[in-house]
Amino acid sequence: MENANQPNNAQKLLSAVRKIPKGTVATYGQIAKRAGLSRNARQVGTVLKGLPEDSDVPWHRVVNALGKISDRGDGVFAGLQRQMLEAEGIEFTDNGKLDLSVHQWRER
């Protein structure tokens, strides 16, 4: 059996995402930093892509550093995420972006 004492990077990242308060968003880099993998922002995306639907991770609260929703592969995902965030009180601009200075998760 493996070492359950040392979680993989994926689990660390997921753990950080779960800490995002409702009605708030966080950037990939922010999550990575919180997980102790400051320069692993890419892995956040890799992990989120493989997330099961029964996951309790609020992946929709994760956006890129530009305050925009990333969509690589599926455009359905982006549209869905936007609706999820709007349902939590997050406003989007006409540019399809959101105001990070207002909605970004603070509390480092």
Place this chain on the structure above:
DNA sequence: ACTCTGACGGAAT
């Protein structure tokens, strides 16, 4: 083991 790609970030241009 190797190569290429990628839900990214940041600095430079």
Place this chain on the structure above:
DNA sequence: GATTCCGCCAGAG
């Protein structure tokens, strides 16, 4: 603001 380049490293073939 848009584009280019680099870093970082997990997945997939």
